[in-house]
Amino acid sequence: MTTWTIQDVSRQSGLPEPTLRYYEDVGLLGPIARDDRSGHRRYADRDLDDAQVLACLRAMGVGIDDMRTYQANRARGRAAAGEQRDLMVRHAARVEQQIATLTVHLDYLRTKAELWDARDRADRADEQAARAALEAILPRLEESIR
Known part of the structure; x- marks a missing residue:
């Protein structure tokens, strides 16, 4: 399994590192795994995908509450399409x-x-x-x- 550092995810998603941390704090991302030795965040492919989706929503001016709804509905799949x-x-x-x-x-x-x-x-x-x-x-x- 590939893991990504916060710098990697920031570069690939376009979201600043503080924003990634904030999105984790408010439950939009994660929970993000931590490296056992260093305690640094290690993002999985799914986390990177989520960050990229959130970056798109953020660029469109979607607020946190709607991002949260979008992510929850995304997890529900077709049942939440409407x-x-x-x-x-x-x-x-x-x-x-x-x-x-x-x-x-x-x-x-x-x-x-x-x-x-x-x-x-x-x-x-x-x-x-x-x-x-x-x-x-x-x-x-x-x-x-x-």
């Missing part, structure tokens, strides 16, 4: 909302840059066009920051 789907759909909706919010912020920033560019060039027509575009964006911006 719950896994629902968890992913809920998270996808949250990400879609974040994208919509960021799109409004991006529109505002680009339009504001156009306004300042027009002022820099002393182009009154472009400045007025940028002001009008900002007026159209402001209600969406205000909604996004509530």
Whole structure:
């Protein structure tokens, strides 16, 4: 059986070592075996696989509680497929909302840059066009920051 050090798992999963320790502490990983002589963690292949799954979930912004649910459902296999789907759909909706919010912020920033560019060039027509575009964006911006 292959075992991995915490450094190996960190490198392969992309999770920092403190995060791996934390995930073990909160029950998302492990329990992780220890070397009898040194007491250092020795991760099994399954632990590495779990760490890689958790790294993906973390990168998607999935919180600890949903990670815990995902891991528990993963262990249940096909019997939990519907719950896994629902968890992913809920998270996808949250990400879609974040994208919509960021799109409004991006529109505002680009339009504001156009306004300042027009002022820099002393182009009154472009400045007025940028002001009008900002007026159209402001209600969406205000909604996004509530």
